[in-house]
Amino acid sequence: MGHSAGGISCYLHLLEAELGTKRPPFRKAGVLSGPVGGLDLTFLEKADRRWANLCRFWSVEVDSPADRLDFLRRLPTKDILGCVAELHWALFTLIVDEWTIRQSDLGCGVSVHLGETSGEPWESDDKVQLLISAADDEFKDFSLIANGDYAKFRSLLTSSYPSEAAAEEILETYGIFPTLSDEEFTEKFSQFVSDSTMMHKAYRGYKFFKSHREQQALLRGQDPKHLGLQYHYFEFGNPFLGPLRGTAHHGVELIYAFGNFYDALENADQGILQGYADPDQACVEADVGKLAVDMKSIEYQKSNIELSFELQDR
Numbered sequence: 158m159g160h161s162a163g164g165i166s167c168y169l170h171l172l173e174a175e176l177g178t179k180r181p182p183f184r185k186a187g188v189l190s191g192p193v194g195g196l197d198l199t200f201l202e203k204a205d206r207r208w209a210n211l212c213r214f215w216s217v218e219v220d221s222p223a224d225r226l227d228f229l230r231r232l233p234t235k236d237i238l239g240c241v242a243e244l245h246w247a248l249f250t251l252i253v254d255e256w257t258i259r260q261s262d263l264g265c266g267v268s269v270h271l272g273e274t275s276g277e278p279w280e281s282d283d284k285v286q287l288l289i290s291a292a293d294d295e296f297k298d299f300s301l302i303a304n305g306d307y308a309k310f311r312s313l314l315t316s317s318y319p320s321e322a323a324a325e326e327i328l329e330t331y332g333i334f335p336t337l338s339d340e341e342f343t344e345k346f347s348q349f350v351s352d353s354t355m356m357h358k359a360y361r362g363y364k365f366f367k368s369h370r371e372q373q374a375l376l377r378g379q380d381p382k383h384l385g386l387q388y389h390y391f392e393f394g395n396p397f398l399g400p401l402r403g404t405a406h407h408g409v410e411l412i413y414a415f416g417n418f419y420d421a422l423e424n425a426d427q428g429i430l431q432g433y434a435d436p437d438q439a440c441v442e443a444d445v446g447k448l449a450v451d452m453k454s455i456e457y458q459k460s461n462i463e464l465s466f467e468l469q470d471r
Contacts, residue, residue: 159186161190162191167186169258171188171287173270176269179270179272185286185287186286186287186288187287187290188362190290190355200252207246214240251267264361264368286385289359290390291360292351293392296354296355297347297406298400298401299347300347306339307334310333366386371384389410391410396461397421398430402430413461416469419462423462426461
């Protein structure tokens, strides 16, 4: 199972198995908010420009790929992190080098070839049992941090689309207008970023596996309804205190799925919402951050504990 960047890595191994290039390292997989292509795909030309910027930053002249790697190996971790911050490299994307990661016209974006196979294509009727998921408002926290406004967003959107009319259609679809309040703009901007960056790609990944497995089942005379595939769309929110309370944000399912917050979820079901306290702070009072809630005013289809157990069972 992988979430976010880990989900992207898991997805790559799944593609190897699905397309028959390598035996899968697992029988079941969960790709949680880690979609096809990650946040983006990069081609070699752009990757080379990044290498050039890195070498320029350190005033180093290296030509061959081997020399570049040797130079990078000798950089202390602290220096690497420092230059990443200075160069504003917020994201590290997959590089389509047409060797290990290749463009594909099968609907999956890329095909993956990370290592040698045993010499025979991998074929099995027992497909990896797969769960793909995403949350309703993946990047609400990013939207709050970005602190954008309509004018900046419209300018960026217009420059990114093939025509101004296409950009205007997106703005209209999401109800993003210059008359919105700051709070309303943040909500709609957050939904656009979540949909375009995560939701669309996660769903596209699900549709690829569904279509590919249906075709394979028909070719093998099997039932195309039994695909070993689930798609989950999480709408439940964070139950704890903080700016993301009630939001189905990036990683919200991890609060429930592994049983790590049993006591806190039980308290939330009783109407006691507690903020995070560092376990090393022994002096923190037990009731710090608690907030009593009128449970009669809130309707739940499931309690937090029930939801946690259900996700763990899946």
